Structures are given as C-alpha cells and as structure tokens.
Amino acid sequence: MxxxxxxxxxxxxxxxxxxxxxxxxxxxxxxxxxxxxxxxxxxxxxxxxxxxxxxxxxxxxxxxxxxxxxxxxxxxxxxxxxxxxxxxxxxxxxxxxxxxxxxxxxxxxxxxxxxxxxxxxxxxxxxxxxxxxxxxxxxxxxxxxxxxxxxxxxxxxxxxxxxxxxxxxxxxxxxxxxxxxxxxxxxxxxxxxxxxxxxxxxxxxxxxxxxxxxxxxxxxxxxxxxxxxxxIPMRATRIKPTEVELWLLAVQFQHHWLVRPPTEKGLLAGLWSWPTLAVETTDDLAAENPHPYGLIHWRSWPSWTQIYSHRREKVQPLALEMAASFECAGCVWEDENSLQALAMGRRDQQLREQLSTSPSKKAEAPPIAGLLNRLIAGS
Ligand code: SF4
Incomplete structure (x- = not known):
C-alpha cells in the first residue's frame, strides 16, 4: 500500500x-x-x-x-x-x-x-x-x-x-x-x-x-x-569483471588448422574458436623439449586484453607449425582454405588476422612442450 x-x-x-x-x-x-x-x-x-x-x-x-x-x-x-x-x-x-x-x-x-x-x-x-x-x-x-x-x-x-x-x-x-x-x-x-x-x-x-x-x-x-x-542519472555500481590470462593457440599441420567447432551455449556459442589454455606458472620452460611433438617452428605476437561485459582476458597469441598431427578433445583440423569463412569472435579473428602478419622478433620462448602436453591431455 x-x-x-x-x-x-x-x-x-x-x-x-x-x-x-x-x-x-x-x-x-x-x-x-x-x-x-x-x-x-x-x-x-x-x-x-x-x-x-x-x-x-x-x-x-x-x-x-x-x-x-x-x-x-x-x-x-x-x-x-x-x-x-x-x-x-x-x-x-x-x-x-x-x-x-x-x-x-x-x-x-x-x-x-x-x-x-x-x-x-x-x-x-x-x-x-x-x-x-x-x-x-x-x-x-x-x-x-x-x-x-x-x-x-x-x-x-x-x-x-x-x-x-x-x-x-x-x-x-x-x-x-x-x-x-x-x-x-x-x-x-x-x-x-x-x-x-x-x-x-x-x-x-x-x-x-x-x-x-x-x-x-x-x-x-x-x-x-x-x-x-x-x-543525474545516478551511476550504477559496476560488477568487477573476472580477469584471466590465457594462451590462444593456432596450431598448423600440412595446410590444416586446429580449431574448436561452435558450441550451443557459453560466451562463444555459435562461433568457431582457437584452442585456449590458461597461462600457468608451472609450465616449466627449462625442462621443455618440444621436438618429440614434431614442432617445426613457432611464432608469437604482442599480447592484448580482450574485454567482454563481465570478463577481461589477457591473451597471449601463439602459432605452432607441426610436422605431425595429434588428437585434441573438442577440436578438429580444418582445411586452411575454409579458415577465413569460419565465423569467429573478435579475439579469435584477431589471431586469424595476425597469422598473415610479421611475428614479434624479440619474443621470449614460450613453454611449448607444456602447452602441447596440456592441449593433448585436454586440460
Ligand atoms: S535534457 Fe539533457 S541536454 Fe537537455 S537541458 Fe536537460 S540535461 Fe541538458
């Protein structure tokens, strides 16, 4: 009343x-x-x-x-x-x-x-x-x-x-x-x-x-x-966004790229995406030997921050060219000719565009073996 x-x-x-x-x-x-x-x-x-x-x-x-x-x-x-x-x-x-x-x-x-x-x-x-x-x-x-x-x-x-x-x-x-x-x-x-x-x-x-x-x-x-x-108007209190740091991986093997097909739910529902892995301090660079995985060479570009409404991602882009393919849960190998036609969100588009640009010259060596281990293990 x-x-x-x-x-x-x-x-x-x-x-x-x-x-x-x-x-x-x-x-x-x-x-x-x-x-x-x-x-x-x-x-x-x-x-x-x-x-x-x-x-x-x-x-x-x-x-x-x-x-x-x-x-x-x-x-x-x-x-x-x-x-x-x-x-x-x-x-x-x-x-x-x-x-x-x-x-x-x-x-x-x-x-x-x-x-x-x-x-x-x-x-x-x-x-x-x-x-x-x-x-x-x-x-x-x-x-x-x-x-x-x-x-x-x-x-x-x-x-x-x-x-x-x-x-x-x-x-x-x-x-x-x-x-x-x-x-x-x-x-x-x-x-x-x-x-x-x-x-x-x-x-x-x-x-x-x-x-x-x-x-x-x-x-x-x-x-x-x-x-x-x-x-006026009174400013609403903003919810603090979640902060994450991740590797964004473009893995290539013989004119094919490893990508994740669209899911029906989630932040990137309906979109293709590159595999991601959380940046972990336990990735031990010194103990690494990526050659058993058939690594031919790697490229990286400067990191950037991708902002979503309730999430901020610090993105470390990395491209790996492999001499052998491997299975990765939830991923498929897509022909490079169809890569441009895949619908991707802004973050993944940015890496797709970077692939045709010059990589960073003085980039620090990334923990590639650890990343491949986790990618293959699906963690
Ligand atoms: S409606 Fe907006 S722009 Fe117009 S007088 Fe009021 S505060 Fe100023």
Whole structure:
C-alpha cells in the first residue's frame, strides 16, 4: 500500500509528459538523421517491421555508425523474415562477425522463425514472447514499427527522463512509473516519432557531456535548472569483471588448422574458436623439449586484453607449425582454405588476422612442450 502511494506521488509530481516533451517534436523533425532502417513517414505504420527488428537487435550495445554497414549487408543477404528463418547457424554468425554479443543474432533468427510460423504478434505482450525481445526491444518494435503507444526505455531514454524530471535515484527502479508517465506523450505526438525523438536527444544532445545550450528541453529540465546535470542519472555500481590470462593457440599441420567447432551455449556459442589454455606458472620452460611433438617452428605476437561485459582476458597469441598431427578433445583440423569463412569472435579473428602478419622478433620462448602436453591431455 505504501509502495503504491509512493509511486502515485512520484508520478503526480511530474508535469504532463505530452506538454513537457512537446519541444522535441520540431527539434527532431529538423535534425532527424536519415538512417537506413528509419521510415520516411513517421505517422504511418513502418513499411518493413522486420527492418526495425533487425536494427533494434543490432543497436543494443552498439553505436549507430558501426551498425549502418552491418545493417545494409544484412538486409542484402537476408532481405526478409523467410530468408533469415532458413539460413544456417554458420551463415548468420559469419554475417554478424565483428558486431559482438552473438546471442542477439541467434535470438533474431529464432524470432524470425516464430514470426514466419505464427505471424507478427499484435501487442506488446505478444512481442515480449518472441525470443530475445525484452521490455525495451519489444516496446521499440511496437512503437516504431506498429505505432503502438508503448514507451521504450533504453539507456538514452532513461538518462533524458531522469534529467528532465530531476530523478536523483536510479531511474531504472522507476521504470514502470516512467513508462506510464511517458505514454500520453506517445499518444499525443505519435509513438514512432516520440520514441525516436527521445532516443535521438539522448544520443546527440543529452549524453554523458550534455549540450544543454543546444537542448530543446532546457527550459523545463529539472537537472539543468537545479545545476545537477552531472550527478543525474545516478551511476550504477559496476560488477568487477573476472580477469584471466590465457594462451590462444593456432596450431598448423600440412595446410590444416586446429580449431574448436561452435558450441550451443557459453560466451562463444555459435562461433568457431582457437584452442585456449590458461597461462600457468608451472609450465616449466627449462625442462621443455618440444621436438618429440614434431614442432617445426613457432611464432608469437604482442599480447592484448580482450574485454567482454563481465570478463577481461589477457591473451597471449601463439602459432605452432607441426610436422605431425595429434588428437585434441573438442577440436578438429580444418582445411586452411575454409579458415577465413569460419565465423569467429573478435579475439579469435584477431589471431586469424595476425597469422598473415610479421611475428614479434624479440619474443621470449614460450613453454611449448607444456602447452602441447596440456592441449593433448585436454586440460
Ligand atoms: S537541458 Fe541538458 S540535461 Fe536537460 S535534457 Fe537537455 S541536454 Fe539533457
């Protein structure tokens, strides 16, 4: 009961959304970027809801400038739901290569298959039942593709709303109240237009360094008026990422490379990868004799740090050319002609690209025998 009262009070203290946000409508009309997935007429149903779905999946965690060429290539390759629904897993992962967060591409295909089978859902609830469509993506598709007044709150929108309403606490905790508050603005100014205008303002004006002097909402913005723009929104505490150090191994034998085929689950699901081994101080260099394994020569390149959302990998790349092949659990020998066509994540792509570059000249000798021992033993 107390919580309901608190929420009612919270909303009652906020001014009418349609009125407060009205100035961004002419602003958006003037500055609106031409994007390949954006409809010309924002008052009508979008001519291609599939394009909206693709763009929303690509835009999660990824900047517009990065997404544009991927979107264009994608739409050429998979122009409609049907062509995506029947594509192979390898094909779609290869087309997504470099965009990261590969779960999105698998969800996109699963959603396409569901829509081909059952048609587009008619409301937000139905959209949220499609694979990979959480409250934000479902509402974005509902409003931008289908003109349904369902407020879509991404990071940009939360930031803008927190500032104009002067919300000092974490705005995500007031998500339901904000959606209820925003709805009349969508109904008055058009769901597609208002949704995209708020996001555009967050992307172009009200970012981490807000340009309040250029902002159409400056007069009514609480954070600006109270001089607390920099402290809103409240920063969420970040989870400390796990740190690991590993060898990334490209092992070659007679025009074949040792690689791991895609798995269905895990960080690199759907992707090919090079074998990895944890860097261990117990790898004894002095006691090493790699020649029984038929080592012809080795190459290495400078290490780098690969950053994932909750994990940081210090990567030691190493290429080994062998005179004999061997069995390695979970690995296969792939013909070198097909290596470029394999869908790989960023870390593994980087080593694939390094193979055709000059190695480090003064690299320290790596503990090759120990690594091969562990690789063959599957540890
Ligand atoms: S006035 Fe400044 S803080 Fe307020 S919405 Fe505009 S850019 Fe953001």
């Amino acid at each position: 107390l919580l309901i009262l608190y929420r009612e009070n919270l909303r009652m203290s906020w001014p009418d959304s349609a009125e407060l946000l009205a100035p961004i409508v002419p602003w958006f009309t003037a500055v609106c970027r031409e994007l390949p997935w954006r409809a010309q007429d924002l008052d009508r149903l979008h001519p291609d809801p599939y394009a909206v779905l693709v763009s929303e999946q690509m835009l999660q965690q990824t900047q517009v400038s990065t997404v544009i060429p991927y979107f264009q290539r994608w739409m050429n390759r998979y122009p409609d739901l049907g062509s995506l629904a029947i594509a192979s897993s390898d094909e779609i992962h290869k087309s997504w290569e470099g965009l990261g967060y590969y779960r999105r591409v698998r969800n996109l295909q699963s959603a396409a298959q569901a829509i081909v089978q059952h048609n587009w859902p008619r409301d937000l609830k139905g959209l949220m039942q499609l694979p990979g469509l959480g409250p934000y993506t479902a509402a974005a598709v509902a409003s931008i593709a289908f003109q349904l007044p369902e407020p879509a709150l991404d990071g940009n929108a939360f930031r803008v709303l927190a500032r104009i309403l002067g919300i000092a606490s974490d705005p995500k905790k007031a998500g339901n109240e904000l959606r209820t508050w925003l709805k009349p603005a969508l109904q008055t100014h058009g769901p597609s237009r208002m949704t995209q205008a708020v996001m555009e303002l967050g992307a172009m004006v009200c970012g981490s360094n807000p340009k309040c002097s250029e902002c159409p909402l400056a007069v009514g913005c609480q954070a600006h008026r109270q001089g607390v723009v920099q402290s």
